Each structure stands twice: as C-alpha cells, then as structure tokens.
Amino acid sequence: MSTLALDASERRGAGASAILRYLDLVLLALALPVFVAADWPLLGYAVAAGAWVAQRLVLAYADKRAARSLAAGDRRDAFKTTAVSTMGRVWLVSVAVLLVGLLAEREDGLAAALLVTALFTTYLISAGLAGRDAGPS
Numbered sequence: 001m002s003t004l005a006l007d008a009s010e011r012r013g014a015g016a017s018a019i020l021r022y023l024d025l026v027l028l029a030l031a032l033p034v035f036v037a038a039d040w041p042l043l044g045y046a047v048a049a050g051a052w053v054a055q056r057l058v059l060a061y062a063d064k065r066a067a068r069s070l071a072a073g074d075r076r077d078a079f080k081t082t083a084v085s086t087m088g089r090v091w092l093v094s095v096a097v098l099l100v101g102l103l104a105e106r107e108d109g110l111a112a113a114l115l116v117t118a119l120f121t122t123y124l125i126s127a128g129l130a131g132r133d134a135g136p137s
Contacts, residue, residue, distance in 0.1 A: 020130040024123040028052060031115060043104050044111025051096035051112075052119050055089035062086075 019026075028049055035045045062085030069078035093116055101109015 017130050020126040023126040024052070024119045025056070027122050028115075028119060031118070035111070041105065041108040041111040044100060044108040045115060047096050047100040047108070048093075048112040048115040048119070051093045052116065055092050058085055058089050058092070 032045060032049075034040075035042060062081050066078040066081045069075070069081060097109060097112045097116055100112050
C-alpha cells in the first residue's frame with residue numbers, strides 16, 4: 001500500500017476517534033432542541049449541561065497534568081491527579097443534579113438526572129470504542 005493511502009487511512013481513523021472522543025458533547029448539543037420541542041424542564045438541562053461541561057474541563061486539565069507528571073517520572077502525582085479528579089468530577093455532577101432537584105422542581109432534577117445518565121452512558125461507550133480509558137466523566 002502506498003504511503004499516501006496509509007496517510008489517508010490514518011486521517012480517517014483520527015477523525016473517527018475525535019468524533020468518538022466528543023460524542024457525549026454532541027449528544028448534549030442535540031438534547032437542547034429535544035428539551036425545547038418536548039417542553040421538558042430547561043433548568044434541568046442547564047444544570048446538567050453546566051455540570052457536564054465543567055467536569056469535562058476538569059478532565060482535560062487532569063489529563064494534561066497527569067501526562068506532565070508521567071513525563072517527569074512522577075507516577076505518584078499522576079495517580080493522585082487522576083484519582084482526585086475522578087472523584088471530584090463524580091461529586092460535581094451528582095451534587096448539581098441533587099441540588100437542582102431539591103431547590104427547584106423535582107421535574108428539573110429528574111430531567112438533569114436523565115440527561116446526565118444518557119451523557120455518562122454515551123461517554124463510556126464512546127471511550128470503549130475509541131480504546132481509551134473509560135473512567136467516570
């Protein structure tokens with residue numbers, strides 16, 4: 001096979017990997033028109049979306065910090081960063097869903113919980129298909 005054909009194949013694989021990496025965020029964007037059209041609680045969507053994007057930002061930061069630590073040979077710091085960020089991200093999303101259900105209407109909390117469940121499931125499946133670590137997100 002020619003080098004040009006191999007390069008094109010690698011680019012297609014990289015594109016598919018990028019789509020899988022951000023499939024949960026694509027679902028999040030597609031969920032907004034569904035929430036509006038179905039007249040579901042937009043506060044639930046907003047809280048779930050805010051918490052989900054925040055935890056994805058924390059994940060990106062933690063991944064970069066862990067990679068720097070590993071490159072420097074500090075496995076303990078990389079492990080600590082991964083562990084703390086994983087637990088923190090789970091708590092961030094869980095508390096956000098719980099608070100919106102307690103402080104606003106129960107339907108807001110239910111909408112947020114169902115959206116986060118769909119996002120988490122999509123993230124786990126896409127992470128498994130992309131062949132990367134499927135830690136909670």
